[in-house]
Amino acid sequence: MTQIISKLADISDRYEALFVDLWGCVHNGVTAYPDAVAALQAYRARGGIVVLLTNSPKPRAGVAEQLVDFNVPADAYDTIATSGDSARAAMFQGAIGKKIYFMGQWERDEGFFEPLNILEEPIRITLAPLTEAEGIACCGPFDPMANPNVNRADFLFAKQKGLKLLCANPDIVVDRGDVREWCAGELARLYSEMGGDSLYFGKPHPPIYDLARRRLSALGQSIPDSAILAIGDGVQTDICGAMAEDIDSLFISGGLAAKETQTAFNPDKIALENFLQKEKYSPQYAIGQLR
Incomplete structure (x- = not known):
């Protein structure tokens, strides 16, 4: 059963790296979510590695430029892997x-x-x-x-x-x-x-996960899948892809599925269970917004 958590720090010490979706998790296509940025900065300060794993068609450099416009600071992540x-x-x-x-x-x-x-x-x-x-x-x-x-x-x-x-x-x-x-x-x-x-080639399909692992290797990191947590608001992309790769996942219910999961601060437990059962996905954790 999916565990509802109150903040990333509740579970982050179990993982050495994060594969983090961008749109709906770190920003809304216009500006950054301050709590999400702070959570990633805190995770990195404790020694964790953050890979931004995005279905953007842009090259990595283009996404990095866009993040500047969205007020996502460079110290919130280590590297980027894009569907593009x-x-x-x-x-x-x-x-x-x-x-x-x-x-x-x-x-x-x-x-x-x-x-x-x-x-x-x-x-x-x-x-x-x-x-x-x-x-x-x-x-x-x-x-x-x-x-x-x-x-x-x-x-x-x-x-x-x-x-x-x-x-x-x-x-x-x-x-x-x-x-x-x-x-x-x-x-x-x-x-x-x-x-x-x-x-x-993007989530939930294997090529982008292979690219993300190569990005980790380029940082000099050899991290097993069991020590990686995938974070995203798309059950058919982020959660489906993580499950297929046998990677634990944290579902951001206040993104694309905010209405279906009745998310305020956090999702309604029954609404979340009904939604995930209907979609046939089972993330390890859920939270309203990344924080």
């Missing part, structure tokens, strides 16, 4: 071809196509219209407020051409402040539902 970096590595190895149709918001996502120098022989990517493309790189909707079904005609054409869709962010929705937006994960889900082939 996992997906970029696959793209530059030819997973969806060389001529790519891009979906997303270019002013936000252009960093996805920056050269990836860690590969020995990355392929050269060129952007192309859908009619000429060999694959689709999806960082998100063109309009995050629009019904995803507006893409059905393009997806039908792409499916008939046999194009693979690389999903750079498996999240279905995020809350930017008080506004809920669609993410690339919903487009990939729709494409798969229509018979297309979608490729995933």
Whole structure:
């Protein structure tokens, strides 16, 4: 049964490292949550390692720049692993071809196509219209407020051409402040539902966890999975992924599932149990907000 805790410090001494989701846990897409920042700073002060594990389609450097804008200080974390970096590595190895149709918001996502120098022989990517493309790189909707079904005609054409869709962010929705937006994960889900082939690299899928472990190794850390705690507000991404990797997890109930779990300071116990039973996930711990 999931244990409801009052603060991260109640359990943090059991773990040497944290895999921490960003959106809905550390910030709301506009600004940082002060209590979450303080909790991570305190954990690091005691010697713990914080890996920010995010389904952002941005490269690691782009997320770090964004965190400055959101007032998340650098001493709240040690390193960052992004879905975007996992997906970029696959793209530059030819997973969806060389001529790519891009979906997303270019002013936000252009960093996805920056050269990836860690590969020995990355392929050269060129952007192309859908009619000429060999694959689709999806960082998100063109309009995050629009019904995803507006893409059905393009997806039908792409499916008939046999194009693979690389999903750079498996999240279905995020809350930017008080506004809920669609993410690339919903487009990939729709494409798969229509018979297309979608490729995933972020949570809950294995590549991003492999990347997070490599980020730990790069810090000179050799930490077993049993000593890692995953923290996130998405049961279908953060909690599902942690369970698949056999990593303990802390569910932030006051994020995407705040209504369903009746979260005020903490979730209502019965509402939380009903929600998790319906979703068929069982995190070790739950808390209203990271603090």
